Amino acid sequence: MDNKELIRQALEARERAYVPYSKYKVGAALLTKEGKVYQGCNIENAAYTPTNCAERTAFFKAVSEGERAFEAIAIVGGYEGAPSDFAYPCGVCRQVMMEFCNPKKFRVITAISEDNYLEKTLEEMLPHGFGPENL
Ligand code: THU
Secondary structure: OOHHHHHHHHHHHHOOOEOOOOOOEEEEEEEEOOOOEEEEEOEOOOOOOOOEOHHHHHHHHHHHOOOOOEEEEEEEEEOOOOOOOOOOOOHHHHHHHHHHOOOOOOEEEEEEEOOEEEEEEHHHHOOOOOOHHHO
């Protein structure tokens, strides 16, 4: 699957963001090595701290369905309307990626649109990360 299609799926997931508090809508699309996509959106909570980021929603959906091997994730975020800036994953989400992905190979795509995106490896996003290999 190409980056454009993965971004399109992240944009679609963003439509389902549940964000009554921040109003900041994030969508993610996680691609497995076998080519399956798991979508995720952020899900907020009146108690604030139970809020789940879009990226972790996608990862937890996938892992809970038995997936362990991932290739890339596309992320889009912003207030109402189309994204206007690149949305980078928070530190907690980067750490969750570190648990399941090869930091040298896993691609993190942050997008404004299907044609306007940046791509980095997880290692670039989380240098000197701590993961399963360290235990
Ligand atoms: N958020 C994400 O979904 N992903 C990130 O990587 C950064 C933050 C969400 C959490 C919260 O619902 C809103 O964006 C504002 O922080």
